[in-house]
Amino acid sequence: METDDLMVGQILSRREALKILGITSAVLLAGCVPGASDILEATSVPTEATSATITGALPACVVRPEVTEGPYYVDEDLERSDIRSDTGTGVEKEGVLLTLTFNVTQISNDSCTPLKGAKVEIWHCDADGVYSAVSDPGFDTTGQNFLRGYQVTDANGQATFVTIYPGWYSSRCVHIHFKIHHDVSDQSLEFTSQLFFDDSLSDQVFTQEPYASKGKRDTLNSTDNIYNDQLLLTVTQADEGYAAIFDIGLQMA
Numbered sequence: 677m678e679t680d681d682l683m684v685g686q687i688l689s690r691r692e693a694l695k696i697l698g699i700t701s702a703v704l705l706a707g708c709v710p711g712a713s714d715i716l717e718a719t720s721v722p723t724e725a726t727s728a729t730i731t732g733a734l735p736a737c738v739v740r741p742e743v744t745e746g747p748y749y750v751d752e753d754l755e756r757s758d759i760r761s762d763t764g765t766g767v768e769k770e771g772v773l774l775t776l777t778f779n780v781t782q783i784s785n786d787s788c789t790p791l792k793g794a795k796v797e798i799w800h801c802d803a804d805g806v807y808s809a810v811s812d813p814g815f816d817t818t819g820q821n822f823l824r825g826y827q828v829t830d831a832n833g834q835a836t837f838v839t840i841y842p843g844w845y846s847s848r849c850v851h852i853h854f855k856i857h858h859d860v861s862d863q864s865l866e867f868t869s870q871l872f873f874d875d876s877l878s879d880q881v882f883t884q885e886p887y888a889s890k891g892k893r894d895t896l897n898s899t900d901n902i903y904n905d906q907l908l909l910t911v912t913q914a915d916e917g918y919a920a921i922f923d924i925g926l927q928m929a
Contacts, residue, residue, distance in 0.1 A: 740924055741904045743869045746853060749799065750809040752824050758838040759798070759825035762808065769822050770886050771803045771840030773917025776871075776909075780833045780856065781925040788925045790833030795857040797826035798837055803886040805845030841881050841918065842873075844893040849900035850878045858926060871922060872897060872908045 754763070761768040778796045781788035800823055801807050808820040827835035842850050852871045857864070875896050881887060897903045909920040 740869055740906055742867060743902055743904075743907075745855070745868045748807040748810050748812075749853065749855075750821075750824065752809065752821050754821055754825045755827065756825040757827055757836060759823050760839055762820045762822040764820065767822075769802045769840055771843070772881050772884065772887075773914075774839050774841045774911075775836065775914060775917070775919040776839060776852070777834055777836045777919070777921045778827075778829070778854075778856075779921060779923045780829045780835065781923070783925045790829075790831065791858070791926055792829055792831050792833060793858070794829045794833070794835075794926065795826050795855075796829060796835040797855040797857070798839070798852055799824040800839070800842040800852040801845060803840065803843040804890060805843045841878075841887075843887055843890065844878075844882070844895070846894055849873075849875075849895050849897045849903055850893075851902070856924065856926065865926065867926070870902065870907060871920075872903055872905075873911065874908065877911055877918075 760771075776798070780791045780794045780796065782791040799807070802823060806815050806817060808817045808822045808824055810816075811818050823839060825837065827837060829835045839852075842852055844850050850873045854869060854871060856867045859865075875898075878893075882890075882893065897905075897908075909922060911918045911920045913919075
C-alpha cells in the first residue's frame, strides 16, 4: 500500500535558505519552531534572484519536507472538524481519540503571522489500516468518507480536527496525510505532506482494541523510507485520548 509515497523537494542549508527567503518568487512551507533553523526545505526554487538578499534575521521557522500524496487521496470537499464518521451511514470509526490542531502562519519579513483562510485537509487509515473512498486489493470502501475532511483556518491561523489515532498497514509507519491550500490573487498554492508518531506511543496505543486484534506492525519510523523527524508530532495525553499541535508556515510572493 502507498508504494508511490516518495519524499520530494530539495533540502537546503541555512545559507541557501537565507538566499531563498530573499527571492520574492520563492514559495516556502515552514513550521514555526523557535531555534530550529539548521535544515530548511524549499518547495520551489527559482532560477534567478528577483530581489536583494535578506537583511534581517531568519524567522524562527523550519521548513517541513514535502511528501507525495500517495494513492489514497480523494477530493471529498468535506468541511468538518470531527472526521470520525461516514456521512452516509453515520457509523463512527472506533479508536483512541486524537485532537489535532494546525497552527498555520505566513512568513513575512522576519516574523510569522497567523494565516486566516487557509484550507487544511487531512486523511488517514482506520484502526485496521483501511482508507475510505477507495478500491484496493485488500478492501473496497468506495462511497464512504470516514477519516477525511478539511477545515479553514480562523483569525488565529488555527484549524482543529477530532479524529482517532491512526492504525497501521504493511510497509508504512503510522502517519496522517495532510494538504494545505491557499489562494492569493492569481496564485494558487498547495502543499502536501505527512505527520508521524513516536513509535513507543504507537506501541502503547496498539495494545488496546480495536488495534490489538490486527497484530504486530511490520514497519517502524526507522524502517520507513518516508519518515522524517521534522514531521514528528509532539503528542500529549488529554482528558480523553491524546492531543497534538503542528506549526507550519507559508510564504508567498
